[in-house]
Amino acid sequence: MLGKLTAAGQAGQRVCLQYEQGERRIEILTDSIIRVYEEREAQVSKAIEKRPQEETETSMEYADGVCTIKTARVTVVAGENGTVDFYDAAGNAVCLDYRGARRQRTGLSGEEKELMEQEGHQGAAGNGAHLMEVLKQIEGDECFYGLGDKTGFLNKRHYAYEMWNSDIPDPQVDSFKSLYKSIPFLIVLKQSCVYGLFFDNTYRTWFDLGKECGDYFFWAADQGNLDYYYIAGEKMTDILTGYARLTGTAPVPQLWTLGYHQSRWSYKTEAEVRELAAAFRSHDIPCDTIHLDIDYMERYKVFTWGREAFPDPEQMIRDLGKDGFKIVTIIDPGVKVEEGYEMYDEGVREGYYATTPEGEIYVNAVWPGDAVYPDFGQERVQKWWADKQQFLIDSGVRGVWNDMNEPASFRGELPPDVVFTDVDQKKADHARMHNVYGHLMSKAAYRGWKEHDGRRPFVITRACYAGTQKYSTVWTGDNHSIWAHLQMAIPQLCNLSLSGMPFAGTDIGGFGSDTTPELLARWIQVGAFSPLMRNHCAIGCDRQEPWVFGEEITDIYRKYVKLRYRLLPYLYDQFFTGEKTGLPLMRPLVLHYEKDGNTRNCNDEFLVGESLLVAPVVEQGASRRMVYLPEGVWYDYWTKERLEGGQFLIREAPLDTCPIYVKAGSVIPNYEDQSYVGEKGIRRLILDVYPGEGTSSHYQDNGSDFAYREGEYNEYVFAQKDGVLTVSLSHAGYAKRYEGFRIRCLGKEEDTAFLGDKLTFLL
Ligand code: MIG
Numbered sequence: 001m002l003g004k005l006t007a008a009g010q011a012g013q014r015v016c017l018q019y020e021q022g023e024r025r026i027e028i029l030t031d032s033i034i035r036v037y038e039e040r041e042a043q044v045s046k047a048i049e050k051r052p053q054e055e056t057e058t059s060m061e062y063a064d065g066v067c068t069i070k071t072a073r074v075t076v077v078a079g080e081n082g083t084v085d086f087y088d089a090a091g092n093a094v095c096l097d098y099r100g101a102r103r104q105r106t107g108l109s110g111e112e113k114e115l116m117e118q119e120g121h122q123g124a125a126g127n128g129a130h131l132m133e134v135l136k137q138i139e140g141d142e143c144f145y146g147l148g149d150k151t152g153f154l155n156k157r158h159y160a161y162e163m164w165n166s167d168i169p170d171p172q173v174d175s176f177k178s179l180y181k182s183i184p185f186l187i188v189l190k191q192s193c194v195y196g197l198f199f200d201n202t203y204r205t206w207f208d209l210g211k212e213c214g215d216y217f218f219w220a221a222d223q224g225n226l227d228y229y230y231i232a233g234e235k236m237t238d239i240l241t242g243y244a245r246l247t248g249t250a251p252v253p254q255l256w257t258l259g260y261h262q263s264r265w266s267y268k269t270e271a272e273v274r275e276l277a278a279a280f281r282s283h284d285i286p287c288d289t290i291h292l293d294i295d296y297m298e299r300y301k302v303f304t305w306g307r308e309a310f311p312d313p314e315q316m317i318r319d320l321g322k323d324g325f326k327i328v329t330i331i332d333p334g335v336k337v338e339e340g341y342e343m344y345d346e347g348v349r350e351g352y353y354a355t356t357p358e359g360e361i362y363v364n365a366v367w368p369g370d371a372v373y374p375d376f377g378q379e380r381v382q383k384w385w386a387d388k389q390q391f392l393i394d395s396g397v398r399g400v401w402n403d404m405n406e407p408a409s410f411r412g413e414l415p416p417d418v419v420f421t422d423v424d425q426k427k428a429d430h431a432r433m434h435n436v437y438g439h440l441m442s443k444a445a446y447r448g449w450k451e452h453d454g455r456r457p458f459v460i461t462r463a464c465y466a467g468t469q470k471y472s473t474v475w476t477g478d479n480h481s482i483w484a485h486l487q488m489a490i491p492q493l494c495n496l497s498l499s500g501m502p503f504a505g506t507d508i509g510g511f512g513s514d515t516t517p518e519l520l521a522r523w524i525q526v527g528a529f530s531p532l533m534r535n536h537c538a539i540g541c542d543r544q545e546p547w548v549f550g551e552e553i554t555d556i557y558r559k560y561v562k563l564r565y566r567l568l569p570y571l572y573d574q575f576f577t578g579e580k581t582g583l584p585l586m587r588p589l590v591l592h593y594e595k596d597g598n599t600r601n602c603n604d605e606f607l608v609g610e611s612l613l614v615a616p617v618v619e620q621g622a623s624r625r626m627v628y629l630p631e632g633v634w635y636d637y638w639t640k641e642r643l644e645g646g647q648f649l650i651r652e653a654p655l656d657t658c659p660i661y662v663k664a665g666s667v668i669p670n671y672e673d674q675s676y677v678g679e680k681g682i683r684r685l686i687l688d689v690y691p692g693e694g695t696s697s698h699y700q701d702n703g704s705d706f707a708y709r710e711g712e713y714n715e716y717v718f719a720q721k722d723g724v725l726t727v728s729l730s731h732a733g734y735a736k737r738y739e740g741f742r743i744r745c746l747g748k749e750e751d752t753a754f755l756g757d758k759l760t761f762l763l
């Protein structure tokens with residue numbers, strides 16, 4: 001307990017709070033981002049690399065044990081025992097500390113726990129107190145979103161979680177406390193207001209969102225610092241933008257990465273890969289990327305090719321490249337212990353691996369058997385790992401897939417005292433570095449691809465921390481081919497979106513277990529709108545390439561992959577917007593319709609950008625479903641029927657139909673059909689116009705490198721008003737402008753040339 005607040009001092013935008021026992025600081029970053037912290041350990045944030053420090057008018061008053069700090073938008077009141085309350089500019093309470101006691105829950109007795117565990121159950125524990133706790137009041141109607149990839153539903157109210165990157169192969173269910181990723185960011189939505197909280201602590205931490213007790217929610221930790229950011233905003237989108245200002249945004253990806261990816265653990269030989277590629281073309285299913293899982297390596301040694309199965313990978317990749325295919329290879333962090341293996345020898349010689357407290361190199365086991373763990377916090381290891389990407393680049397590989405970087409281990413979890421290095425180059429233990437291991441690995445990979453390849457790096461990672469979006473896309477790890485996991489894909493990807501991580505996907509068809517024809521057909525309908533669209537499947541499971549279930553399923557699969565390819569310019573636009581604002585491609589309805597109670601627990605619909613609403617069927621056997629359309633006017637994508645929003649309706653949805661709706665006033669840019677990105681030089685953009693009023697913009701660049709950051713891109717603005725569509729160029733920096741547009745509007749279709757930089761069209 002800190003006791004009474006005895007003094008407060010202001011130095012610019014920092015306020016130092018002095019208590020009877022201890023001190024705390026409050027820092028004003030912007031008028032709506034406030035940091036509260038108590039530095040117990042010297043730490044450099046891994047999530048926040050560029051602090052959005054803005055000069056902000058800040059006033060402070062201290063009287064009788066209460067300190068009041070004001071910006072134009074937020075009032076912070078700090079008082080006894082470290083309480084911090086946040087109010088809006090009008091003085092309304094937004095986020096108040098909880099002042100009562102925690103509700104005590106009793107756990108099992110020692111004997112009971114032992115018995116439970118003998119039968120294989122996990123003994124439930126009581127609620128021990130933590131060294132640091134931030135308890136906030138629940139007033140009533142709070143909904144909680146974010147927290148990364150956690151299982152379950154969109155709204156996290158009444159659940160509790162742990163931040164501890166975990167590789168758990170069992171089918172993931174709602175009661176799981178943790179998964180692969182730790183993103184300790186929360187959006188709290190109430191009827192009257194919304195705010196964000198980001199707890200920047202990499203150790204194991206706990207979130208309880210009204211599970212223990214309906215009166216409060218809390219964050220807790222036993223190590224590291226109490227260090228959190230309060231983000232204020234008018235709308236939920238402001239909170240996301242605020243979080244993006246802290247932790248950064250995902251760069252626009254290479255365009256082909258938004259195409260279709262096919263993977264399997266594993267396509268084991270060159271012949272198999274060539275056959276697979278040919279099958280995509282012969283089945284007329286677009287595909288850009290084939291992923292090679294661990295078997296391409298020589299006995300699972302990273303940065304090697306198993307030359308027996310892949311005698312000439314360079315030639316194979318060149319040949320496939322002529323047909324539009326790119327190869328992405330998996331890389332695990334664990335380096336095989338084997339004298340004479342360069343990676344191992346070099347790392348040992350240079351001190352690149354994590355050690356035991358006694359200074360011996362720490363050994364655990366992963367796929368190659370005994371393995372050692374690169375100490376990614378070391379700047380030298382960052383550089384080393386970055387340079388190692390050259391091996392893949394030289395082979396013609398186009399992206400890297402980072403797996404097992406929780407880090408995973410076969411002989412039990414790494415002990416908490418294994419010695420790593422933090423980014424400040426001081427020694428740190430596993431307990432501190434665990435949750436950022438995947439983050440630092442991805443950062444190194446990104447750096448390598450950026451330096452040595454020069455194009456926008458394509459890195460996929462399984463484990464990550466807040467801020468990893470700057471370096472990597474993610475997939476949700478080992479799901480199963482079960483309907484519950486298709487259902488979970490929607491809230492899970494939406495919450496990743498709400499955690500600053502816009503480029504994410506689930507294994508289409510499911511990873512573990514065997515998929516069914518129906519499940520695969522429904523999964524591709526969700527996959528077509530997932531930011532990362534990859535079918536992946538585990539070794540030993542039935543194959544689930546698009547054509548394995550015969551003509552009907554193949555046709556459905558093709559239909560949605562083709563739809564995806566037509567929508568690529570629209571999807572790509574979302575990434576350009578995202579890089580600037582932090583807004584994601586895939587959005588839960590609540591992000592734009594937060595005042596509408598029907599959206600808050602909507603787990604089976606989502607928006608793509610602001611214009612498309614997707615309501616896939618995720619229930620076995622269903623051939624129709626209930627759809628909720630929020631306010632406004634919507635068009636049925638398939639029938640073009642005009643529908644009033646603010647209502648539930650029943651939509652027929654036979655196996656080949658994924659209900660999709662388009663917001664009135666939207667203009668959706670489309671490409672013509674292609675088998676892969678760049679197959680055709682797109683000179684004419686197809687615009688699907690849905691009558692109404694609205695303005696949107698469309699982004700065009702070379703799809704490949706960072707020239708867009710120097711202004712080498714075009715931006716077109718589509719504005720609809722009174723039956724007139726105006727297309728204008730608001731930024732002209734990329735030489736290959738569209739030569740014309742095909743304008744389609746409810747069955748009418750017309751081609752126009754685009755000669756100047758403005759075009760008016762009567763609908
Ligand atoms: O222990 O590389 O999540 O996608 O196929 C399993 C083999 C290791 C786990 C990944 C999965 C990948 C698999 N890997």
